[in-house]
Amino acid sequence: MNNDEILSTLQACNTPKLNVVSVEDHWERGTHPFTIGTRHVVHASDNHSGMLGEATLRAIPCAARNCGKAYDNPVHKSIKIAMLDVAAGVTQDEYSQWAGGFQSVGAGLVSGVGFPGDGLKHLKKAGIAR
Numbered sequence: 001m002n003n004d005e006i007l008s009t010l011q012a013c014n015t016p017k018l019n020v021v022s023v024e025d026h027w028e029r030g031t032h033p034f035t036i037g038t039r040h041v042v043h044a045s046d047n048h049s050g051m052l053g054e055a056t057l058r059a060i061p062c063a064a065r066n067c068g069k070a071y072d073n074p075v076h077k078s079i080k081i082a083m084l085d086v087a088a089g090v091t092q093d094e095y096s097q098w099a100g101g102f103q104s105v106g107a108g109l110v111s112g113v114g115f116p117g118d119g120l121k122h123l124k125k126a127g128i129a130r
């Protein structure tokens, strides 16, 4: 599932005060996006009519400096974070209702939840976060 598909799935759990607004890739220390270089472009041109697709990504290693690892190497894997907008005045009951849905629908789709803006402040005020 790509991030937009995960977002659509998670948004089924949205409530008036708790809305997943985006799903973002987070690169942990020691990881980075697989990097396209000139060798990929040449390979695609020579073998795939210029279409730079998965076949080329698997044939030519990462072009990032000091990497050279394969496309499937875990160093090229991000974790996914759901960004949850939390409105002021949210209650523990409202949060519990959202969290129950999120756990049943979203388990395994994302590795964590982030709180943009004042979301964490609102959760602390409601006694949900410390």
Ligand SMILES: [Zn+2]
Pocket (backbone or CB within 6 Å): 032, 033, 034, 035, 062, 063, 064, 067, 068, 069, 075, 076
């Ligand atoms: Zn790399």
